[in-house]
Amino acid sequence: MTYKEVLDNGTERLLDVGIVDAKNDAWLLLEMVCKIDRNYYYMHMQDEVLAEHIREYDLVIGKRAERVPLQYITGEQEFYGLNFRVNSSVLVPRQDTETLVEEVLKRIEPNMSILDMCTGSGCILISVLKNSIGVSGLGIDISKNAINLAKENAKINNVVAEFETSDLFENVKDKYDIIVSNPPYIKTEEIQNLMPEVAMFEPIGALDGKEDGLYFYRKIVRHSKEFLNHKGYLILEIGYDQGKSLDLMMNQADFKNVQVIKDLAGNDRVVVGQLE
Template sequence: MTYQEALRYGQIRLIAAGVLEVESDAWLLMSAVCRIDRNFYYVYGNEEMIKEQEKEYMALLEKRAERIPLQYITGEQDFMGLNFKVNPGVLIPRQDTETLVEEVLKAVTPGMEVLDLCTGSGCIAVSLAKFVPGAKVQGVDISPEALKVSEENARRNGVNVHFFLSDMFGQVEGKFDVIVSNPPYIPTGEIQGLMPEVKDFEPHLALDGKEDGLWFYWILAGEGKKYLKPKGTLMVEIGCDQGKDVSRIFKNNGYCDIKVIKDLAGLDRVVTGKDERHV
């Protein structure tokens, strides 16, 4: 089977399985197995694949056809131009969350102390430490498996982040200039309606925002004030229909200068606010 034939077969196989991004997924699996780029493919596409690579490629296609997320198959995901290890113990970093990181980067300067709650893969904390050298970044998660991944991602990207086990603010000490979080925010009843890649393979611990999806925002806004320095800021990712509700939660808990920031698709994605007692 040639590279071109294999790629076409992969696309057809994934179409039959109901996968949406068939062209990119088939190509990314091939490039991962064969360690080739587009230039190689265009020049040598009519040549035969190495048999061992063909066999491995077919095996990975079957995994993807089972709707296992591509990132869990390849074991990695790019985020903010950095490469992150991922496995089924952590939520796959998404482009939506880059909007949150970009907003935090506007507020953080070297020497500031930053806390990332529900850190998961560590993509937020590691990105902040990478792009703001000198920032003192900590990340917490309730999952020991997630912390193993986040620590590996800090090493992979050459940054120093202090990760530790904590159920929200349970084991947190000190005060911070910025508290950031991408908490679980999908209402429990909506999880089974998500794509198979999400509902069947990503950790529900990182998805389930309880009955109305807002449970963790009440904790973040309510308890977060105890851990903010004067003029400190709380910054969170939200579901695209949660801007008004999360803004109300911030207001009810004494925050001011509340802002809702949209993502690249024009959807509400981030809410920020300051503790009014400190402004």
């Protein structure tokens, strides 16, 4: 089979099972398996593909057709201009979360310290540290596998950061100028309605915000004041329908200057409050 035939076949298989971005996914998997780029493809599209590459491509297309996330197959995802390793221990970094990074960077200054709770792949903390000067950071997560991956991502991106296993604030000892988090915030009953790639393959512990989706916010907002320096910031990613709830929750906890910030799609995405 030629490169064109292999790509066309892969695209058709993904279209048949309803993959929205079938053409792009089929191409990225071909690129990975055959180690080629677009220029090579267009110059050699009628050339025969090695039999071993055809077999490997058939396997990865089969995985994607089963709705395994593309990023879990390729093992990587771009976020905030950086490349991150990902696997089934962590959520796939999403563009929506870049809004959270931007809000942190607006407030970060040299010599500040930042605590990233529920760090997962480490993409939030690493992106902040990569784009700031003289800032120290700790990322925590209940998952040891996630912490190991975050450490690997820090090395890949040449960022100095600390990562430790902790159930929320359990193993946190110091105070910080900024606490940031993208905690689990999907209502338990809504998880089954998510895209199959998310509901079936991404870690349930990183998604499930319990009955009303606010379980972890309550814990973080309640205890964060013990771990924030004077005039420190609490900056949280939120669901599109959680802005009013988090605004009220943070005001009731005596945070000042509470703001709900929208993402590029116009949805509530981040809430920010300051301790005084």
